[in-house]
Each structure stands twice: as structure tokens, then as C-alpha cells.
Amino acid sequence: MRLTSLLPDGEPNCLVLKLRQMLILLDCGLGLEQLYAMPVRRGLATVEQESEIVSPATSTTSYAPGKRKQDTIDGAQASDIRQDWASFIRSSSIQSSQKKPRRSSITPQGSSDSSTASATEASQEYMFKLPDFSGIDLKSVDVVLISNFNHMLSLPYLTEFTDFQGRIFATEPTIEFGRQHMIEFVSFFGTSVSSSPHHSIDRKQLVARSGSGLYPAYTVADIKACIDKIQPVRFREHVSLYGSLKLTAHSAGYCLGSSNWHIQTGTESIAFISSSSIQTNLHPDLFDGSLLEKAGTVIAADLCPVGATSYNSGVNDVCAKVAMTIARKGHVLIPCAISGFLFDLMEDIHLHLSHMGLTHQVQYGFISPVAETALQYSNILAEWMAPRKQEMVYLPEAPLLHGILQEKGLSKTYKSVHGAFSSDLKHPCIVFGGHPSLRSGPMVNLLQMWGSQAQNSIVLVEPRMDSTACLEPFKDLEISKRICPLDIRLSIDQLVDVMRKHKHPKHVLVPSSSTTLTRSDGTSELADAKGTTSTPACQWSAYKYTEPLQLGIGSLYETVLLSEELAKGIFPQSFGITSIAAISGSLSIYNNRMQLEPASVGGRQILALHSQRQLCGTMNLGTLLAGLAMIGITDPVVTELEEIKDTRKAEIKIEFALDGKDAHIIVRENETIVKCEEASRPLLREAIVRCFQTL
Template identity: 70%
Template sequence: MRLTSLLPDGEPNCMALKLRQMLILLDCGLGQEQLYAMPVREGGLTETHKNVAELAAVTATTSKQTNATNNKRPNSTVSNAEQTDLRQDWASFLKSSTASFQPNKKKARTGDGAGVPETRLEGESGLGSGSGSGAGSASASANSPSAKGTSPTASRDYMFKLPDFSGIDLKSIDVVLISNYNHILALPYLTEFTDFQGRIFATEPTIEFGRQLMTEFVSFFGTAVASSPHEAIDRKKLVARSGAGLYPAYTLADIKACIDKIQAVRFREHITLYGSLKLTAHSAGYCLGSSNWLVQIGTENIAFVSSSSTQSNLHPDLFDGTLLEHASTVVAADLCPKGSTTYDSGMNDICANVARTIARKGHVLIPCTISGFLFDLLEDIHLHLNRMGLVSQVQYSFVSPVADTALQYSNILAEWMAPRKQEMVYLPEAPLLHGLLLEKGAAKNYKSVHGAFSSDLKHPCIVFGGHPTLRSGPMVNLLHMWGRNSNNSIIFIEPRVDVPASLEPYEGLEISQSICPLDIRLSIDQLVEVMNKYRHAKHVLVPRSATSSTLADGTAELSDAKGTTSTSAIRWSSYKVGESIQLDMGSLYETVLLSEELAKGIYPQAFGNTSYAAVAGSLSIYNNQMQLEPASVTGRQVLALYTQRQLRGVMNLQNLLAGLVAIGVVDPEVTESGPDKDETGSTLPEIKVEFELAGRRSCIIVREDETIVKCDESVRPLLREPILKCFQTL
């Protein structure tokens, strides 16, 4: 077995697992760290059709601005030179697409409701040109808290870091297993940009929420070229030039084609592929439809534990640890960083901050995706405000291009929820609170901050949605509108977000800022506890960040409270991006099928209540399936050299004594003894026959399941025939 991590720890998962002849991709996440080095998108999407001079000016301007930003953020993952080259490639790509499509000139549109003032950048056209994206990003005046280093002509094209597929033949990937929708964003790149031909498996909620997340991703970070037909542009050429591994966003057509290739599975549904590959999904307890996978080939069982949670008071189905009972190796991924606050503590802080803001008539911004623990967060906030007597004053708003779909779909997935939530379906009652709030009008959803959001706005308001990085989406607009009021607050709940980097482009913010990450993933301490509970896996692989050191023999010392190291029961090892971990599975036996032709020539012999037959043939392996077939003439000659007689039966004492007398043994001594301990410590009754033959003292010990001969080597050939007569030859 060989495991390779294709994305750094802290980014969404993507791992390549080589198991015998099978190549399995575990998750397909998209790296987004480089977003922090990109400009904030305001005023909608960049127009695609510009002349070469404008594109060159955009590229030069953006390079200078990005240099300034990167100088302030030395840890940026995208170098200045890389960004310049990539933007030039992307500009050339956009230019080449203009030959097939006519320019779409978009009319300027201004804000149309109280609470959303018109803001402009010189040369741009006011609040949200829209550009078909649904992102609803606002422009900003020179005096507003706009993005640093942006200009009227600044590029809004985003590039994304894919998993490092350079060492993998993508055409040879047999299976892709998706654990949850947070690790699926790079899948369209794999299915639509490469020669991938394998199978993809995920649960139904993962597929649907993944579709919504991809759609939102394109809305926030795509370009106007997203509306262009797939066939008109050869994006693989751009991908080939992009040596740094950064890619533009895919299109809505790519999303549909990708989703159509995914096969839905249910929890504990057994899937058999390619003869001997068996896959089973188990609940991970993290979000709706989140799954851990058990991969079985022959006698090798590998459990992939990704984004799992043992938190029992949330809405997803509970963590199912039964897959660990059958796993000899466990690959643990996407663990909670050491030192993270507990979920309950973080929830208490959020509820307290929200209540304080609502009490002073301020708005609350919570940048997050419309899925996951947002549904539990909403319930806790609503209950807390109700206890504080503030619930009647507040309006809940969900702003996202997919808000309506996500909220409606989540309430019909009761079978994927915890038992207490499933029971509510039969009352009948919506299992998640937002269904009731939407029905009563206390909560509303919007595609963007334009139009209805402005007219419906109620003071105070709690707004969920937008991209947590604050580089695009409705939160950009709302920060420009409400960021200078200290009565308002913004609360960061996503555990992966670099908050200082998210806020870096914004100047003059007086809005109250709170960092309360809600992280329900397994910590290293919880993982150790889970593994000790089941104690069936012999080898556990964890991210390098979860270890404090690696010993000389390759085992890891964990950074848990006890500093756990390898024991006789479990061996711990670590992995990191770009490093292949090779493990010897240690399988001693394999399952082999008999061909029909060979089986016809087998005639078992009865030995008591059991029948045996000697089998010899030519072994063939295809699709991980082993089969014995009749050997050729040459094969039979080779097999004959290695054929040995096998003895079966129970030793008959009288026949043995008669045989010994026949070869000249006189007065053998027979002693029957009670149970005695053997080498393994078990007790067995035995009969001992002692005699002298050819001047050498010898002994034969007869037990129920074995016969032991103790004699000189010169005497052993003489004892052969008397012993063979007591058994049948197979």
C-alpha cells in the first residue's frame, strides 16, 4: 500500500491510495489559500471582451498591486512572478475566446432600496453590475473601506491551486471516494479538464450540497467566460501552460457534467468493483451525508476517516465506528488543529456576541456557507435570543446564489440526520429550525444583496452567507455599508479561515470583530480515544501536524495530551504533502477462485467428517482477482517437481505397534499420560511410545491433532513405513 497526500495539511483533503493494482483518490478538495493574495472583487464580474491593450494594462496594474499586497503578507502562497505569468496566460486565453463570442455590454445598475447606498469606483458603474454571476459584490468609493491596491481597471480573475497531480497518471485512477461536500470543489477539474475515466462515489447529500457549493464557487469567483460553451475553448492548453498549478474557475456546464458522473451510495451499502474491490460508506457524524470509507481488497481492509465528529448534540447522523472493527489500517485526515476551542465554548461566545449586537440595534454578519453546522448555530442563536427577550426584534437573512435550494433541500434529508431529528419528521415537524422560521417570515433567503434584500431589510438583522475569505460575495458589499458602524459586528465561525488575511484589504473598519471558530472535527486526543476503544487497526496514519516528532523507525510521537507513541496494538505514522508513505500490509493469505474446467477434475477424499482434495494449476491475476486454471503440459511438469504427499487421518496405536514390531522393535514401552502443557501453554492428553531401534533410543508421541517423532536422523528412514501405514495419503 502507498499513500500520497496531494494538498497541504489545513487545506481540503486529496490523497492518492495505491493498493495492489488499484489507484484510489480519497477526496478531491480545492486549495484556496492563494485567495488571500488576490484583490477583492467589487462591482460584479470582470468583462471578458476587452482589447489587447486593456488586458495588458490590467495585467501590469494587477502585478504591481499584488506585489504590494504580497510584501505585506510574506506568507502568501503565490509569488509575484507566478501571478504575473498566470494572469498573462489567462488574459491571452480570454482574448482568444473573443473570436467566437460577441461582447455583452451590461447596463449599470444602482442600489434600489433603503439601507443600500450607491457606491462607485471611478470608471465603474455602481452597485453590482451583476454580470450574470449572482455574486452581488459592490463597488466602493475612494473614501469607503475598499480593497487595498485595487483600481478601476484591476483584474477580478481568480486562480486556484489544484491538488498536485503531477506524479499521477490521471487516466489510471480507478475510483474517487468523496467523504463530504467540503472536499469536492476540485472534482470538475479532474473530470472535465483531464482524461479521467474512473468511477466516483458519494452519498446523496454530498452530491447535492457539493453541486450547490460548486455553483456558489462559480458565482463568486468565476468570470464572464463561464457562460461560454465548453467546446469553444480548449482550457487544457491553459492548464498545460500553468506550471504553478493554478487554474481559473470552471463553468456551470462543467458542474453539471461532473455531477452526472457521480454514483450515489447509502450508508453501509456494499459496492463491489473489479472483482475483489469492496467499498462501504459509514456515517462520519460531521455534516449531512458525511461518510468514512472502508476499502477492502482480499484480506486488506483500509478505513479512510475524514472530517469526522463525535459531537452528539448536532443534526447529522452519529459517528459510526464499526468500520474500525474491520480495518487493519486507518488513514485519518482533516483533524482539528491542536489548541482549538471546544464547540460548546465557541457556541456560547457566538450567542453572547450576537445578543450584545442585537441589544444595541446593530447588524450581525456571519460569513459562512449555507450548510453544515449553520443549521445548529441558527437554533442555538434563536434559543439564546428568545431567553434574552430579543428574538422578536431580529430578522435572519440568508444571502447566497444557492440559499433557497440549500435551505429547502436540507429539511428533506431526515434519514441522514441524528435519531432525535428523524423523529421530528413523524410529528410532523420540520427537523431543522430554519424551515419553521422561513414559514413564519422570521427568516428570508436572497440570491444577492440587490433588490429584495434592500426593501425587506429590518433593523437589526443577522446575515448568513458569502465566502468566508471576504474576497467576493455579499459580505463584501455589506462590509462597505456597515463596516464603519461600531454597533455592528462580524463573527468568523469557519475554522479554516485566516481572519487577519481576510480583513487585510479593508481599511477603516470600526465594526466589532469576533473570532469564534466552530470546529467539530476529531482532535488528535479524540482520535486516540476512538482508536483505543476499537483497538483493531494495527497501523494508523495521521497528518504530520498532529505529531510532535518522528522516531528513527518511522513511528510517530503524537501531540496529544499523553504524547502517544506506537504500541504493540497500534503503530502510528505520519504523512505530509508530496511524500509517499509505503506500508507492508503483511497479508499471508489470498482468496483464489477455481476455474470451472479445473473444478470438474477435483475429487475430494473423505477423512472422517471432512473431505479434502489436492489442487494444482496455473495461477492468473486480472482486476485484482486470482484464479486457478488447468496447467499446460509444461506447467504440469513443473508442478510435478514440487508435488508432495499430504497425510490425513488419526494415528491408530495398534497399527503403529504392529508396524514397529515388523521392523524389529522389541517390547516398546507405551505410556498414557494426562493433560500436559505444550509449547503454547495449552494442555493436551498424549500417548508416548518409547523403544530402541538400531541401537538408538527413539520416541513417538501421539496426540489428538499431531504426531511427534523424536529419533536420530539415521533411524528416521526406518520409521517412515510404519507411520505412513497409519494414515491415508492425499
């Protein structure tokens, strides 16, 4: 077994598992780290107006929205991550310059420098880092397993821009929330000078050379084609592929439809645990640890960072900050996806405001191109929820609070900040939505509107984002800023406890960020509170970005099928109640299935050279003595013992002289021991063989 991580720690999952002859892709996330380095554009400025301001994609210094170039360069020093962003843009500009650029309004008229025009055009596009597929034959990937909607943004690149021909599996909620997540992603980051990213980059080579740079977002048409290729599964549903491969999805307790995968092939059993939670007060179905019962290997991914604040403590901080802002008649901005723990966070906030007596003067707003669809869809998924939420369906009552608030008119959904949002706005209000990176989407516009007022607040709750870097372009705004990452994912301590409760596997693979103690032999120890280390019964290993981790697992024996043609030529011989037949043939392996077929002419010649007599039966004393008499041994001494030291059953010892040397044969139930001179063995061999039948 070989495991390789295609995205750095902290980014969404994308792992490649090489298991026997199969290649399995575990999740297909998209790298978003480069967004932290990109400043936002000034409010609603047009492209022509922005030519007077620092260019968003080429600037290497931090600036507040609306500042002029000369205000930011003086005394500013570019950070490493901004230099990385600039290098990424340069590499993507070189790639796009291979195509003839379209004339842009910010290019001087009559300019003949095509590379400059192309670089300017590329700088107006949001660029993203794909998983490093460059070292993988994507056509040979057999299966893609998706754990939840956070880890599938790269899937359209894989299905639409490459020769991938494998199968994709995910639960029904994961497919729908993933589709919504992709549409929101394209809405926020898909707009560019080019009408389509395919104009500047060759579709067929897009993912194949993904390790060399950044690439623009896909299109809505790509999303539809990709989603149509995903096969939905249910929890505990068994999927059989390629003979011996069996896949089963188990609830992960993280979000609606989030799943951990049990992979069974032959005698090898692997559990893939991704973005899981054991919080019992959340709305998704509870964590199902039964997949660990038979797992010999556990692959853990997307764990909570070491030292992260607990979810309950973080929720209390968020509720306190929201209540304080509402009490002073201010607005609250919470950038996040319209899914996942947002549904629980909203209930906690509403309950806290009720205790404070503030619910009568607050309005909830959800701004996203998929907000209405996401909220409506989530309330019809009771079967994927925790038992306490499922019971609410029979009252009848909406399982999630936002459904009740929408009926009462206390919460509303909007596709953007334009239009109805402005006319419906009440003071104060709590707004959810936008991209948590604060580089695009409605939150950027709302920060321009409300950022200068100190009574307003913005609360960052997304644990995957670098919140400090996200707020950097807005550091000069007066709006109150609060960073309260709400992380419900398994911590390394919780992972250890879960495995001890259900079963301790033989091998556990965790991200390298979970190991900090390095020993003299180069291996790492687990950095959890309990000081867990590898033992002879359980080995802990850390996988690193782009570094394959080889693990020797498996069995000495495998199941082999007999071909129909070979089976017709088998004629078993009866030995008492047992029938035995000798089989020889040519072994073939295809689609993870092993089959024995009749050997070809060349194969028969090879088998003939290695053919030996196969003996079957039990030793018969009379036949043995007759065989000894044929070689001149007529007076052997036979001793029969009923039992020897309570360790063996009956034993017969035949002592005699052969070629003037003492020799003897000991016959037991399951073994025959011959002691004689080496030169005399061929004589005794024929006498002993007479006691058995030959296949």
C-alpha cells in the same frame, strides 16, 4: 498499503490509498489557500476604472478597497504568501500564453506584445490549486469515496478533464449539497475575461500537470456532468466491488449526510474518518463508532487543529457579539456556506436574542445563488438528522428553525445583494452567506456598503480559513471585526477517546500537523493532551503532503477461487470421513480477485519439476513393524505409554539397531519422530511411507 496526501495540511482532503491492486481516492478537495493573498477589487468598479487602482491579481502589497496605488506602495512590504500568489499567476500566465490571447479592453490598442496581453487576461481570472495528481495514473483510480460536501470541489476537474473511469460514491445529501457548493463556487469565482476556462488551457492536460500551477474554475455544464457520475449510498448500505472489496458508509455527525467509510478487502479492514464530530447538540445524525469495531487500521483526516477553541465556547462568543451589535441597531455579517453548522448556529443566535428580548427587531437574510434551494432541501432530510430532530417531523414541525422563520417572514433568501434585498432590508439585520475568504461574493459588496459604520459587525466563523488574512484588505474599515472560529471536528484528544471506547486498532494514521514531538529515530509522537504514543499493540504514524506512507498490513492467507475448467479435473480421495485432492495450476489476479486456472504447457513442465508425493493418514503400528521387517529389523523393542506429564496423549516408542547403531521411532497422535544415522534414513523412509496413503 500506501497512503499519500495530495493537498497540504489545513486544506480540504484529498488522499490516495493504494490497497493491493486497487487505487482508492479518499475525497477530492480543492486548495483555496492562494485566495488569502489576493486583494479584493474596489466595490462595483469596472475593469477600465480598476486600471487606475492596484491590480487585484498582480499586487503584492496589502491595501484597503479604494486606495490608490501610490497610497499603498510607500512603506509597504510584500509578505511571503503574496509573493507565492504572484509566482502562481506568473506560472499560469506562461501556460495561457501558449494559446493566442483575446484582446482585452485594458490592453493598449495596437500592442503587439501577446505575452503581456495573455498575462493581463490571466490576471483577471481567479486561479485555484488542484490536488497534485501529476504522479498518479488517473485512469487506474478504481474508486472515489466522498465524505462530505466540503471535500469535493475538485471532482469536476477529475471527471471531466481527465481519463478517469472509476466509480464515485457519496450519500444523497452530500451529492446535493456538493452540487450547490459547486454552483456557488462557480458563481463567485467562475467569471473571467474568457468565456470559458477551456479557451486558455487544454482540457486533456488540465489535471495531469496540476502540480505545476493554478487553474481557473470549471463551468456549470461540467458540474452537471460530474454529479451524474456519482452513485448515491445510504448509511450502513454495503457496496461490493471487484470481488472482495466491500464499502460501507457510517454517519460522521458533522453535517447532513456526512460519512465515514469502512473499507474491507479480504482480511484487511480500514476505517476512513473524515470531518467527524461527536457534538450531541447538533442537527446531523450522531457519530457512528461501529465502523471501528472491526477496523485494524484507522485513517484520520481533517482533524481540528491543536489548541482550537471548543465549539460551545465559540458559539457563546458569537451570540454575545451578535446581540451587542443588534442592541446598538447595527447589521451583522457572517460569511459562511448555506449549509453545515450554519443551521445550528442560527438556532443558537435566535435563542440568545429571544432571551435578550431582541428578536422582534431583527431580520435574517441568506444571500447565495443557492440559498433558497439549500434551505428548502435541508428541511426534508429528517431521516439524516439526529433523533431529536427526526421526532419534530411527526408533530408536524419543520426540523430546522429557518423553516419556521421563513413561514413567519422573519428570514428571507436572496440570490444577490441587488434587487429585492435592498427593498426588503430592515434595520437591523443578520446576513449569512458569501464566500468566507472575502475575495468574492455578496459580503464584499456589503462591506463596501456598511464597512464605514462602526456599529456594524462582521463575524468570521469558518475554521478552515485564515481569518486574519481574509480581513487584511479591510483592515482600515471602521466595521467591528470578530474572529470566532466554530470548529466541530474531532480533535486529536477526542479521536483517542473514541478509539478507546470502541476498539483500539493496530495502526492509526493522522495528519502530520497532529504530531509535533520528533524522536531521534525520525518518527513522531502524537501531540495530544494525554501524551499518547505508539505501543506494540497500536502504532501511530503521521502522513505528510506528497510523501507516501508505506504500511505493511495484511494476512498470510488469501481466498482463491477455482476456475470451472480446473474444478472439473479434480477427483478427491477418501481418507475416512475426509476427502482430499491435490491441486496444481496457474494463479491469476484480476480486479482484486485471485483465481487458480489450469497451467499452460510451460507451466505444467515447471510444476512437474516441483511435484512431490503428498501423504495422508495415521501411523499404523502393525504396518510399521512389517515395513521394518522387510529391511531386516525383526526384533524391535516396542514401548507403549498411555500419557506423558499431562501434556501429550498416548505415545509408542520402537527401539532397534540399524547398521550397528541404536535408533528409535516415536509415534504420537500428531507427529512421528525418527532418530538414526543420516545415512540410514532412506531405509526407514520406505518403511514409514507404507503406513500412509499417497495423493
